[in-house]
Amino acid sequence: MKRFIAALLCLAMIIGCLTACSSEEKKDETTTTAGDTAKTDDSASAGTVTTPAPDEKKVINLWSFTDEIPKMVDRYKELNPSFDYEIKTTIIATTDGAYQPALDAALAAGGDDAPDMYAAEAAFILKYSQGDAAGYAATYKDLGIDVDKMIADANISGYSVAIGTRPSDNNVVALGYQATGGCFIYRRSIAKDTWGTDDPKTVQDKIGGGSGSWDKFFEAAEELKAKGYAICSGDGDIWHAVENSSDKGWIVDGKLYIDPKREAFLDLSKKLKDNGYHHDTQDWQEGWFADMKKNGGVLGFFGPAWLINYTLGANCGEGDDSSFGDWAVCNSPIGFFWGGTWVLANKDTKAKNGVAELIKWITLDCSKTGLQYYWANGTLNGEGGTKDSVASGTVMDMSDGKLDFLGGQNMFDYFVPANAYANGKNLTQYDESINSLWRDAVRAYTGGTATREEAIANFKQTVKDSLGIE
Amino acid sequence: MDTNIKVFPRFQPFKVIIYIVCIFLAALSLFPFIIMIVNSTRSTPEIQGTAVSLIPSSYLARNYTILTSKDIFDPIRGFVNSIIISTGATLCSVYFSTLTAYAIVVYEWKARRGFFTFIMAIMMIPGVVVSIGFYKMVYAVGLANNFLPLIIPGIAAPAMVFFMRQYMIPALPLEIIQSARIDGAGEFYTFNKIALPIMKPAIATQGIMAFVGNWNNLFMPLILLTQKKMYTMPIMVSLLKGDIYKVEYGSVYLGLTLTVLPLFVVYFLLSKYIIAGIAVGSVKG
């Protein structure tokens, strides 16, 4: 009986604890209101660049979905010992869609544990820079960053700025460090076998690179087919280019809108499959990876520089089976971008100066000690890291994108101009969900399980029912 | 002896069939573990090339280096955190479910039947429904990054109460309790010393299931525990997969293997109850 009473007491304590905590919560709310008044003061002075007062706290809560940005920040602390902020890192994977609800809750809760600096991926950046959660973000100006001048100096890609600009006040609230403009990355040996040369200009001409149309691409596909090759691995490869070339996004005036160019993907995909121009693989699956090897028999893949580093490079095979060095880059028929990470600050942060310093270093510093220079040349953690295309055109001009993987070609020659084709105007914050449903509809149509009309009708119905967009 | 001789030839071919079926099912059950262990010795490109292979490769050490260098995967800490949560929640649910079932089976109280119907009803509530509100509540109360919200709810496990009740009705004769009372034992003492031991096989079975469920639980811990020092092993593995551009599958599989290992230990420890099948009925009489 004694033990039972003890157990009951324990339970009572827990309940007591719960109620105690909820009264604390009320205290928290009052502090948030205090923060709100502080914010109104700030917005009064917005428009002019202010130098904020010294930070109230020396702790920065950093939220991210991978360890990429936390690692950059660690490196910054190593390089600048005078940067005396404590970084509290929270990493929540995007797996199971867990990152966004947690971030939203933390932003809404406010207080000392609220994120001071947070990262957003291309798939959901719009929600935090322009959409539902844009109100939480501090403008770069309010952080004391002379953002317009720095963007001009660093020559940041236009699409990165466009995506990071909040429409309600036309201020920059987010910027990325990568530039993810995409190119066509092709196999030299297959180009040589088909057209007698592996020169990027000729190949670009053959596939209609930069032409803004798929016509020449299909002519090239026919020529390749005659030689027993496929022009690409699956229809997913051209999807990013199609998606980004459309004039309007999935939602226009709050209603679902299928851009004619996106609708045409049905026909493009069907044409590729019916004529056997591709291997009918799905991106990120076995068959797709296998096509990257020496005997893959596929001319090329569409993608930004990170695709070379992370995907093609890792999956090109080993030994006799390897396609390493047999690759080159040329323009895609239609310009596009794919992926990227943007960095934002909380408007209520009490460590403004520290956050501003980090954000400046990551997104806008175009010197040789800025993050982007290290990132572009693969030297953030010493020589020999992977090179990547970065947002600052100034940095790109100073950097060397020669890769052995591309047979010594300087990839920046093509990736830098590609960033200009990229366009951030046709995105919506629901793209991730809608794209996957659209791709499925297209697969049903090309696979013959639905007619063109059925596929479109099913797509509309599902978007309406599960996403609430008509 | 006579009956044995008669029965023997009839049973032999039947037994062969039983063994064939069992061996086939065993192979089918072991298959994913073999793939998982083999893949934790293979490099990421190898796995992306052919995901299912029975031939081990030589990347185990390298996968482990990648796994731990990521600064996310700390096997010891993850193990300790997972153990605290899983053990705590399992003990809570097993003990209190048995207690609740005991209340329903042994005592006659006015609200008893209503209470049982009520438990049946709440069992049918889809978990997702609870998760939305629960997660908002935990954040509101300020109990995020605390193990308690992951352990305490174990006390109210309706499905387990239902199981315990179903098991208790035939297995716990009320006469035993009656005689204990006559011997002067207190009610709580009777439950702990007489009912609990009789319920051992049920407790072991449900304990394993609850432990496995808690150990593998990802969604709730993932949104409730955001500080690195609180991460459980599945959270660590999910973070390895979270980088959508570059997933190190070799180390992910190694992480999964390491996550499953403690489960094996617990499972095999408790499995003796299942195998030996402590005969409940023997207490009767």
Add this chain to the structure above:
Amino acid sequence: MKRKRVSYAKYGYLFSLPFVVTFLVCTLYPIVYTGIIGFTNLKGSTMAFTDAKFLPSLGQGLWDNFVDTLKAPTFHTALLNTVKMWIINFIPQITLALILAAWFTNNQKKIKAQGFFKVVFYLPNIITAATIGILFANLFAYPKGPINDILLQLGFIDNPYDFSRSATASQLNVSFMQFWTWYGNTMIVLIAGILGINPEMYEAAEIDGANGNQQFFYITIPNLKTMLLYTLVTSLIGGMQMFDIPRVFQNGLPQNATLTATLYIYTQAFSGTYQYNKAAAASLVVFVIISIFSALLFVVLKDKDEAKLHKIIKQQEREYRKKVKLAKQQLLKEGR
């Protein structure tokens, strides 16, 4: 120790108290919360609960979210899929589990290494659904994958078959995964149930010359009824909430063929436009449907034990009170 009358009712309340309190805090409060959301306009990832308004105050019908949900063809598809995939998985699952449980508990057959088999059959349940989903997606990969390779080599097909594009194949796959993860679990539950049956009954039956099959049908099955009912009901409830395997395997694709009710709710609440209100309404609808199913099961398989139990307890208490009374009188007499 002077009690006027012995009543154990209070222990019933006392012992179920921890459950009730925890339930109120950790389950009921969140559910009421969810329930209320179902009648509001709460949507969008950042809208605070306190900012949500009840629909009538916005000029809409109180039940609009429910009506929308019930009318949505995608929701119908999701419900049908769930029932379909659950039935395809449950029938073979319970059959196999029952057969295995009977084999392993049969004293006459004495299966060797049965400890090993029991332990191993449960193993698929230990691995997370995520791992299983990925594994199966890889096994059935197209155009190049183990299953396709085998079928091609054996000459069953001339060209690789895209399983992920076929609605039937995808549903069968999900059912199979579900079956394969849970049959060991069900088997163990049933074994525990069989072991709970008084062995004297089997001993008596053996003496009477009943063979294995007779014992199975005349002793095991009738005495296993409570356990079978448990398995059926929990499996139904679990099945109606089928979520992680379909999510990881194909996330509802192709063409909503593997979309389950819970997955539908989850998609509404945690992606796209974050329609908490519609998700809440849909989950209440699912709750009602599951309740109806379970209630039907209880009526069909009428839980006679409950009534019996009621009688026994009453009777025992009466007897006990009598005994105590007698004992007291005895004591009083002796004291005198």
